[in-house]
Amino acid sequence: MFVLTALVLPVLCGAGLAMDAHSYRRTDPVTGQQLLCDKCPPGTRMRAHCTISRQTECAPCGAGLYTEFWNYIAYCLRCDACSDHQRVVQPCNGTVNTVCECEAGFFWDQHFCRRHSACKPGHGVKAPGTPHRDTVCELCADGHYANIMQTHAACVTHSACKADEQLVLPGSRWHDNVCATCDHPIQKGTSSKK
Structure with a gap:
């Protein structure tokens, strides 16, 4: 053997x-x-x-x-050079190639950095975008809304009217409840003060 x-x-x-x-x-x-x-x-x-x-x-x-x-x-x-909308995470040295990452507000999409998606009206951010993943949006549930002025806002619960206020306009998926008192009626979307 x-x-x-x-x-x-x-x-x-x-x-x-x-x-x-x-x-x-x-x-x-x-x-x-x-x-x-x-x-x-x-x-x-x-x-x-x-x-x-x-x-x-x-x-x-x-x-x-x-x-x-x-x-x-x-x-x-x-050594690689970072491309548009990228920043250097680790510079190249003799033993390691340059490590790049997308700048804030962008994510890597196969060959380049793309701007994070904005959520559509009535949708809020379920998971914020990262340098490696796009923003994940979700439809706001009943009783919740996402501020249409902030395209990267999460869905939040409609505000409750205060004790001395009346509900003037019920909230929807893209705006909050609108409340007013008899002392401060709503005129053209803003409250007028006496």
Whole structure:
């Protein structure tokens, strides 16, 4: 059993070259020999492949460039720039790309930042928009309204008239109850004071 394992294991491991996340296999162009080369660490790129006589040569990424993972790529990657209506959450450095997020009032929609939706009259905000999600609106229930002057307001309960007031106009889904006293009658949408 031991002899069989000893014969099969080198074949399964690429003739004895055990590869991990920090290495890669390469055939030496001069000798034709299978080599196990070290990858370059994050923040660097491969300047030259390893050979039978030398390790992999790595070079640091320059300004505005990065590599996030162990690699054997010839060129570092260019850092992303934030687009319209985005702000930098984390600037690019040698090992991490720029992280951008939509500005307040906008959310990411596949390829760009879009302004949060305004709720229609009679609808209030169920969940406010975030940089990753649009505003979620809901129809105001009976006895509730959303102020039509504020397109990002939640539905609230109609106000109750005070003891000395009378209900002049019942509230709807888009406006509150309108109350008045005999001392301050309503004229053209505003109360007149004596």
